Amino acid sequence: MVVLDSTVVTIALPSVQQDLGMGDASRGWVVAAYSLAFGGLLLLGGRLSDTFGARRAFAVGLVGFALASALAGLTPTAGLLFAGRAAQGVFAALLAPAALAIISATFSEPRERGIAFGVYGALTGAGAVIGLLLGGALTQYLDWRWCLLINIPIAGVALIGARAVIADRPARRVRLDLVGACSSVAGMTALVFALAEVANRGWADPLVLTLLVVGALMLVVFAIAQRTVAQPLLPLGVLLDRARGGGLLAVGLPQLALFGFFLVLTYWFQQLLGYTPIRAGLAFLPLALAIAVGSTLIAGLLAPRLAARDLIVPALVVMAAGMALLVGLTPDTPGLYLTRFLPAEILIGLGLGGAITPAVAAATSGVGGDDTGAASAAVNAVTQLGGSIGTALLNTVAATAAAAALRAAPGQNAAGDATVAGFDAALLTAAALLVLAAIIVALVMPRSQRQRPAPRARREVQEPEGSVPTVGKDATDQCL
Known part of the structure; x- marks a missing residue:
């Protein structure tokens, strides 16, 4: 829900602008208000999750996110829409670290931890893609407001599940x-x-x-x-450990390429190929499926057996190959989607899924129960910053290259050719960033470091009623 809301209104923007009488200069704030509040408050939200307990922070985040979604979805004015989107970002900054902290504390055994982070990686990686698809479908067949109101039943189901299976724990006094x-x-x-x-x-x-x-x-x-x-607020020990630091880099650096890739493909589908919003959303569907396969079937099963670095580095190279496959295209190429776009989406999706699962696991492994929220917030923060930097960087590269191509070859078809030249420059830059990310991760992360079990003393899932709790050596050492 949190990741989906960063993209779900993108395809709906023309309808939102027309319905609320919004100007061209202000429409970007429908997306920016959410990302601004979300990115700005993530580290504080992570520490609040540690202070008040992940379950309480999770529940408050869900309720607040649902109320903010209702405000944004039912608003009669653009100003209230911006306020609702900003409020969504505020509660997302509390909700996202709490959710990841719960997963990290709940699953400590390497195999189940790998599967859990595989599911998390699939939902995180595919959430932005599903947002594009869902936004196009809801806008075309219902109303743009449902792009926001859909969060209310999702939050309700998650809140019921949280109260049923996640154990509460006493709040601890921490000087903020x-x-x-x-x-x-x-x-x-x-x-x-x-x-x-x-x-x-x-x-x-x-x-x-x-x-x-x-x-x-x-x-x-x-x-x-x-x-x-x-x-x-963020203990430096969370960042300075080579495995965790490398995991954070492996989470954030691919976002530089990924969000720019979304931008390029969205314009390719709608501007150059003339796809409708729903067709453009469906064109992204294989990418979401490939991310799910890469996260669960590949990384989820291999993560307990291999070092994180041995999974992440080749996965980033596979992503770079998918980006390079899209360079040099023209709109009149026969079978363009089946021969180039589809294979590229599969490579990028498998690579992203294969990288994000061990990267998130490494970034949150070996962290004491009091700092799981802070480590989880760091994961979300590098994701948010990576996406923002990547979108701005690749958009600037594309615009600069397109302007240069237009000046070099003015003519009747020059505008279309210049647009393609700009997209090629952005995709080459994205591929280079992924190769650079693979090199940096290979140098930073230790070769033999496998997933470290999470501390078991702060396990979040309730034991079955009447059972005898099992306390292992790790928990005993932590209590001592």
């Missing part, structure tokens, strides 16, 4: 790191806001540059604060 909270919120918000404005203003715009500098400075202040406070 105010300097870390303020600097992380300011830094993340400034960076996400700047990257959201790049598409409209360009990288050289004074506002964009100012926000990038402010964001970078705030994150430096945040890093310094985490070294000096007794109870940091």
Whole structure:
């Protein structure tokens, strides 16, 4: 639900704009208001999840997300729509780390942990694709408002399940790191806001540059604060471990290529090939299926047997091959979708699914129960920042290359050829970023590091009533 809402309204934007009388300059805030609040508050949401307990944070996040979705879906004005989308982002920043913390604490045995993260990776990777498909279907056959109202029954079912199977635990007193909270919120918000404005203003715009500098400075202040406070918002030990740090890189770096790829293919399908919104959404469906197969059948089964690095590096190379397969296309190529787009989506989906499952598992493994929310928030934060940077970067590359091609070869068909040239430049850049990500992960992650069992003392699932709890050595050591 959280990932889906980052893309579900994308295809519905023309209908939203017409229905609410929204201007071209403001329509982008339907998407940006959500990502801005979500990205800016993730680290704080992760620590609040640790402080109040993952189950309570999860329940509050679900209820708040449902209410915010109702506000956004039933709004009569654009202003209330922006407010509702921002409120969705606020509660998503609490909900997403809590959900991942629950999964991480619940599944500690390597095989079941691999399967659990395989399912998580499939839903996370495919959520953005399903959002495009669902948004097109709901907009075309019902109304754009259902792109937001659909969250209410989803949240209701999840809340019932949470109350039934996730054990509550007492809240613990933690002094909130105010300097870390303020600097992380300011830094993340400034960076996400700047990257959201790049598409409209360009990288050289004074506002964009100012926000990038402010964001970078705030994150430096945040890093310094985490070294000096007794109870940091994000303990640096979560990041400095080679396995966890490499896992975070393996989660965030592919997003640089992936979200730009979504942007390029959306324009390919609708602008160059003339697909309807629902047909464009269906064209992405094989990508979602491939992500599910890569996450569950491939990575989910192999993760307990292989080191994370041995899965992630080849998976990123497979993704890069899929990106390269889309370079050099023309709209009049016979059988274009079956011969190029479909194989590319399968390669990219299998690669993403194969990489995201061991990467998330590595990024959250070996973390004490008090820091699972913080580690989970870090995973979501690098995903959000990676997607924002990738969209801005590849959109700028495509626009720059298209303008250069148009100046070099003006003519009757120059606009279409220039657009294709811009897309080729963006896809080549995406492929290069994936190869670079594979090299960085290979250098950072240890070769022999396999999944480390999660601490069992803070297990989230309730034991069957009347059973005798089993306490292993890890739990005993932690209690001592």
